[in-house]
Amino acid sequence: MTSQSDNSLADNRLVCATRVLRDQCARGIAPYITAGDGGLACTLEVLHALDRGGAHCVELGLPFSDPIADGPVLQAASTRALAAGTSLTGTLEMLRAFRQAGGRVPIALMSYANPLMRHGLSETALRVAQAGADALIVPDIPLEEGALLEQACAEAALCPIFFAAPTSNDDRIIQAGARSRGFLYVVGRVGVTGGGTTFDSETQTFLARARALSAAPIAVGFGIATAADVRAAVEHADLAIVGTALVRHLHACGSNPGERAAAASAFLAELQTGLS
Amino acid sequence: MTDGARGPWFGEYGGAFAPETLMASLAELEQAWCSVGQSAEFGAELAGLLRDYAGRPTPMTHARRLSREVGCEVWLKREDLLHTGAHKLNNALGQALLAKQMGKTRILAETGAGQHGVATATACALLGLECVIYMGSVDAARQRPNLLRMELLGARVELVEHGQQTLKDAINEALRAWVSDPEAHYLLGSALGPHPFPALVAGFQQVIGQEARQQILAQAGELPDTVVACVGGGSNAIGIFRGFVDDEGVELVGVEAGGAGIASGQHAARFQGGVPGVLHGCRTWLLQDGDGQILPTHSVSAGLDYPAVGPEHAELLALGRAKYDTCDDDVALSAFDSLARLEGIIPALESSHALGWVIEHGAELQGRRVVINLSGRGDKDLDSVFALRGKEGQ
Numbered sequence: 001m002t003s004q005s006d007n008s009l010a011d012n013r014l015v016c017a018t019r020v021l022r023d024q025c026a027r028g029i030a031p032y033i034t035a036g037d038g039g040l041a042c043t044l045e046v047l048h049a050l051d052r053g054g055a056h057c058v059e060l061g062l063p064f065s066d067p068i069a070d071g072p073v074l075q076a077a078s079t080r081a082l083a084a085g086t087s088l089t090g091t092l093e094m095l096r097a098f099r100q101a102g103g104r105v106p107i108a109l110m111s112y113a114n115p116l117m118r119h120g121l122s123e124t125a126l127r128v129a130q131a132g133a134d135a136l137i138v139p140d141i142p143l144e145e146g147a148l149l150e151q152a153c154a155e156a157a158l159c160p161i162f163f164a165a166p167t168s169n170d171d172r173i174i175q176a177g178a179r180s181r182g183f184l185y186v187v188g189r190v191g192v193t194g195g196g197t198t199f200d201s202e203t204q205t206f207l208a209r210a211r212a213l214s215a216a217p218i219a220v221g222f223g224i225a226t227a228a229d230v231r232a233a234v235e236h237a238d239l240a241i242v243g244t245a246l247v248r249h250l251h252a253c254g255s256n257p258g259e260r261a262a263a264a265s266a267f268l269a270e271l272q273t274g275l276s
Numbered sequence: 277m278t279d280g281a282r283g284p285w286f287g288e289y290g291g292a293f294a295p296e297t298l299m300a301s302l303a304e305l306e307q308a309w310c311s312v313g314q315s316a317e318f319g320a321e322l323a324g325l326l327r328d329y330a331g332r333p334t335p336m337t338h339a340r341r342l343s344r345e346v347g348c349e350v351w352l353k354r355e356d357l358l359h360t361g362a363h364k365l366n367n368a369l370g371q372a373l374l375a376k377q378m379g380k381t382r383i384l385a386e387t388g389a390g391q392h393g394v395a396t397a398t399a400c401a402l403l404g405l406e407c408v409i410y411m412g413s414v415d416a417a418r419q420r421p422n423l424l425r426m427e428l429l430g431a432r433v434e435l436v437e438h439g440q441q442t443l444k445d446a447i448n449e450a451l452r453a454w455v456s457d458p459e460a461h462y463l464l465g466s467a468l469g470p471h472p473f474p475a476l477v478a479g480f481q482q483v484i485g486q487e488a489r490q491q492i493l494a495q496a497g498e499l500p501d502t503v504v505a506c507v508g509g510g511s512n513a514i515g516i517f518r519g520f521v522d523d524e525g526v527e528l529v530g531v532e533a534g535g536a537g538i539a540s541g542q543h544a545a546r547f548q549g550g551v552p553g554v555l556h557g558c559r560t561w562l563l564q565d566g567d568g569q570i571l572p573t574h575s576v577s578a579g580l581d582y583p584a585v586g587p588e589h590a591e592l593l594a595l596g597r598a599k600y601d602t603c604d605d606d607v608a609l610s611a612f613d614s615l616a617r618l619e620g621i622i623p624a625l626e627s628s629h630a631l632g633w634v635i636e637h638g639a640e641l642q643g644r645r646v647v648i649n650l651s652g653r654g655d656k657d658l659d660s661v662f663a664l665r666g667k668e669g670q
């Protein structure tokens with residue numbers, strides 16, 4: 001029972017990448033970076049470094065003035081990126097340059113609803129897909145408003161990605177998993193991004209429940225900072241998303257694109273020790 | 277039909293654009309509002325509190341000297357006389373009572389002018405609930421008396437130091453706090469945010485319009501021609517509009533903050549300078565740039581200084597049932613003085629925008645009967661008004 005939209009996603013980089021992970025019973029890392037933090041030239045070099053380093057997917061955050069699901073580190077990154085003049089158009093140009101230079105890692109664009117809806121979600125989704133992104137993650141579009149996202153993504157051959165949280169009941173997790181493509185984003189902890197997630201038995205039970213209920217592979221994020229966190233996270237999850245820790249680390253490295261790229265490679269390599 | 281049963285949409289506006297972590301709490305709130313919230317016991321308990329504690333019904337005052345000055349018959353719905361000094365207590369008591377019925381022990385809230393923070397701290401003191409209020413530090417400075425009142429009432433006030441440090445940033449922070457603590461109740465202060473808040477808050481504020489309609493019929497013998505209210509998030513306005521929305525002959529006018537004038541770009545007039553988008557959980561008219569980033573706002577009044585407007589107002593505009601106009605800072609400030617001198621009533625700067633609009637449009641309103649929602653009293657604004665005067669005097 002494959003729907004039209006699934007057919008059009010047959011070549012989607014993210015769908016392929018997570019399918020391979022499942023087929024091989026393997027796990028992966030999905031780093032998160034804020035587009036334009038340090039300038040888009042840095043972002044481009046960091047993307048290449050993460051791609052070469054073997055990231056399984058990159059979550060590319062579009063900065064927003066009012067990021068209500070983000071903690072202080074990602075808020076500050078958004079503010080810096082906007083102050084540096086980062087726009088959707090600029091970000092998509094950078095993404096196109098990344099693909100033209102041979103960049104192959106799947107890219108999930110993370111944005112709050114408003115910047116995507118400003119000129120129509122469907123029109124914007126097409127631009128996002130044409131620039132070379134593979135998925136849309138919208139933290140303030142829950143299942144209730146999801147038809148909008150699903151339609152725009154279907155037209156653009158992008159994966160719509162929904163969320164499951166520890167507060168979600170089984171029904172919602174099933175729905176979110178069934179309506180997501182590529183992966184279901186599982187929020188590891190009740191809270192905003194940043195801070196620490198302790199992978200205690202309660203968290204692991206939740207992740208196991210999410211994995212069992214979701215038709216899509218699962219990526220767990222929020223508060224994963226170290227190789228040890230990665231190791232704990234991928235006990236049940238297909239992908240570990242590492243955001244705040246990486247963004248903080250890159251910011252501390254200054255704004256030289258080469259230095260940032262080297263720092264991103266090293267950070268990723270360290271995290272990957274949690275996969276073996 | 278209960279208010280909860282209206283569903284999340286007001287025409288094309290509203291919805292529930294919230295992070296997944298909050299969806300269970302929003303559903304729980306909607307469920308409580310549709311069941312316990314509609315019960316006779318709850319209604320009776322809330323009505324008792326509003327009467328014996330808060331001082332409802334608030335009077336309807338015929339402002340005779342102001343009427344003579346403006347040339348139309350001006351009536352004031354006196355929410356300034358409600359306990360704590362503004363309409364905000366209607367909603368705070370209603371939601372706090374509902375939260376208590378839901379077994380909640382901790383309340384989170386944002387505040388701009390501080391009136392909602394004070395009302396929430398008051399309701400929490402009365403009902404024995406823990407209370408945390410988020411307030412932008414710019415607002416805390418310009419509404420300092422309210423900051424002190426909240427602390428006196430036992431609330432913990434968290435100052436928000438980022439962004440513009442006004443109402444929008446306080447809501448951002450309160451939402452983040454709720455995402456981290458979904459067991460608490462978020463007591464949103466205006467008719468905005470994700471479903472069910474816009475309907476819930478309007479439901480608790482419609483008592484203003486219900487009373488006003490009865491009072492004007494009893495005191496003037498007829499319905500008004502025009503009902504005017506200031507619109508920040510839109511709760512006092514929707515509260516009074518709902519009393520008259522089915523009376524087709526009654527014109528409804530919402531007044532947004534014109535700030536330094538629309539042309540200056542320094543204002544909070546969403547319907548004049550905005551376009552629809554999504555902020556703080558709902559689709560509505562927003563002040564935003566071409567990239568969908570939210571724009572800074574300006575108003576002399578902290579309670580109107582916000583880039584989005586409640587979705588029910590967006591629908592009333594789309595239906596042509598209400599019209600929305602603006603009143604600039606200077607006109608509001610002079611209306612503040614006029615009401616004090618002509619009627620012995622010091623209005624809140626927010627409410628002064630509704631007054632200012634009526635005074636400015638006196639010529640069109642000649643001979644008409646106008647009800648203004650005097651949403652609050654101005655004690656909280658004395659510092660900022662005198663500080664502005666000091667600047668002008670230099």
Ligand SMILES: Cc1ncc(COP(=O)(O)O)c(C=O)c1O
Binds near residue numbers: 363465507653
């Ligand atoms: C006295 C008063 N009126 C009006 C407002 C604006 O809010 P709303 O539009 O929700 O009534 C406020 C907000 O703080 C207020 O304190």
